[in-house]
Amino acid sequence: MDSEELRNAGLKVTIPRLKILSLLENSAERHMTAETVYRLLAEGGEVIGLATVYRALAQFEAAGLITRHHFDSGQTVYELERGPHHDHIVCIRCGRVEEFYDKVIEERQREIAASLGFTLSDHALTLYGECNSPDCPGHQG
Amino acid sequence: MDSEELRNAGLKVTIPRLKILSLLENSAERHMTAETVYRLLAEGGEVIGLATVYRALAQFEAAGLITRHHFDSGQTVYELERGPHHDHIVCIRCGRVEEFYDKVIEERQREIAASLGFTLSDHALTLYGECNSPDCPGHQG
DNA sequence: TGCTCAAACGATAATGATTCTCAATATAGA
DNA sequence: TCTATATTGAGAATCATTATCGTTTGAGCA
Ligand SMILES: [Zn+2]
Ligand SMILES: [Zn+2]
Ligand SMILES: [Zn+2]
Ligand SMILES: [Zn+2]
Numbered sequence: 001m002d003s004e005e006l007r008n009a010g011l012k013v014t015i016p017r018l019k020i021l022s023l024l025e026n027s028a029e030r031h032m033t034a035e036t037v038y039r040l041l042a043e044g045g046e047v048i049g050l051a052t053v054y055r056a057l058a059q060f061e062a063a064g065l066i067t068r069h070h071f072d073s074g075q076t077v078y079e080l081e082r083g084p085h086h087d088h089i090v091c092i093r094c095g096r097v098e099e100f101y102d103k104v105i106e107e108r109q110r111e112i113a114a115s116l117g118f119t120l121s122d123h124a125l126t127l128y129g130e131c132n133s134p135d136c137p138g139h140q141g
Numbered sequence: 142m143d144s145e146e147l148r149n150a151g152l153k154v155t156i157p158r159l160k161i162l163s164l165l166e167n168s169a170e171r172h173m174t175a176e177t178v179y180r181l182l183a184e185g186g187e188v189i190g191l192a193t194v195y196r197a198l199a200q201f202e203a204a205g206l207i208t209r210h211h212f213d214s215g216q217t218v219y220e221l222e223r224g225p226h227h228d229h230i231v232c233i234r235c236g237r238v239e240e241f242y243d244k245v246i247e248e249r250q251r252e253i254a255a256s257l258g259f260t261l262s263d264h265a266l267t268l269y270g271e272c273n274s275p276d277c278p279g280h281q282g
Numbered sequence: 283t284g285c286t287c288a289a290a291c292g293a294t295a296a297t298g299a300t301t302c303t304c305a306a307t308a309t310a311g312a
Numbered sequence: 313t314c315t316a317t318a319t320t321g322a323g324a325a326t327c328a329t330t331a332t333c334g335t336t337t338g339a340g341c342a
Contacts, residue, residue, distance in 0.1 A: 012309060012318065034300080049321035054300060070211050072265065075299070089259055098257050105249050109268055116239050118230055118270035124213065125266045127250055129259035153338060155290065175329080190292035195329065216328070 009063035016048045020056045024066065024080040031088075031097050033075045071126055087124075091131035093138040098131075150204035157189045161197045165207065165221040172229075172238045174216045212267055228265075232272035234279040239272075 002021045003013045011017060023040055024032075032040070038053045057078050060066040069077045071090055085106075086099040105125065113120035130138055143162045144154045152158060164181055165173075173181075179194045198219050201207045210218045212231055226247075227240040246266065254261035271279055 014309070014319065016320070051301075051322080052320055055319085058301095070213055070215075072211060074211075089254060089257055091259065092262060098259075100253050100257065102249055102253055105246050108243055108246050112241050112243055113230060113268050113270050116230055116241065117273040118232065118239075118268070119273075120268055120270040121233060122269040123267065124269075126264065127254050127259070127261055128263040128265075129254050129261040132258040132260075153289065155338070157291070192293080192330080193291055196290085199330095 005065060009060070009065060011059055011063065016052050017056050017059075019046050019048060020053060021060070021065070024078070029097075030099075031069070031077045031079045033077055035075070037078070069126070070124065072128065087126065089127040089129065091133070091136060092128050093130055094133065094136040096131050096133060096136065146206060150201070150206060152200055152204065157193050158197050158200075160187050160189060161194060162201070162206070165219070170238075171240075172210070172218045172220045174218055176216070178219070210267070211265065213269065228267065230268040230270065232274070232277060233269050234271055235274065235277040237272050237274060237277065 002018050002025070005021065006013045006017055019041060020037060023037060023044075027040065029036075034050070034054050034057055037057070038048065038050050041048050041053075057066065057068075061068050061078070064081060066078050066080050069079065069088065071077055071088070073090075073095075084101065086101045087105075089098050089100060090096070109123055110120055130136070133139060143159050143166070146162065147154045147158055160182060161178060164178060164185075168181065170177075175191070175195050175198055178198070179189065179191050182189050182194075198207065198209075202209050202219070205222060207219050207221050210220065210229065212218055212229070214236075225242065227242045228246075230239050230241060231237070250264055251261055271277070274280060
């Protein structure tokens, strides 16, 4: 249950936090900005202060429940931590985000860091390109 | 000469642009924010409006003279385009930035994009870790 | 060299995202 | 239920970046 997750993270169980966590768990789009979280909740009739949304997301991140990405769009994008690590590819036309995991790249990263005298703790890899979805505005056909 | 670069980029040759370009070329630190450019110029006695710095950097980027990065720190970091493509590793303690190029990773990226139905146009790869420089505040020694 | 005019400059206002403030409110535990 | 404390939300504040606009400058030409 979501209440458990919050308690395990050392956070009080409050309505706003439960609503935000639930939204992150149940939305089709896994990657969203704070504004998007705020807007989707509002559209669902759950008006939660924007400041509270930002605070909750920051706390969730500190607790390891969610991760934060900085795509080239500028705004910070949050994503519920579920399953194993993955990286992203973003369509520069329609914004669609797909996920991937590549063992070869992950291994090379460790080797590169070591060879440069760094102890690797994290990485951010995002590919940008044009997708071939029929819904993408630039789609041919 | 820098004037040539500006002319080739279709930009008028002005004092501020020459100063900014020169700073990017001659600084030991190759990666800097707009604020840093502004500050370093000011410290060198060249007071150039911050708006002008931002404008020049945007124009240089559009002309392909410099590239722009979004490290997790938040601020946009600019870097003079010289030599071939490379990615970055950033020390999370002291902020030191090192560059690397890995053919294997570059190739895998193309394969991954293709397999997901994307036409790859760009990518951003940044590793984060702790460096072993004696100057790094976390250095053991 | 001096003239003209669009382009560029710089001070400052505006914007957009995010964080802070603080009085009112809700939660966890006794 | 009662209390002490953490959280909330509205709005102010902040930070990076961009837009505005009157003044200045560079490039081509007489
Ligand atoms: Zn698309
Ligand atoms: Zn993801
Ligand atoms: Zn370091
Ligand atoms: Zn670099």
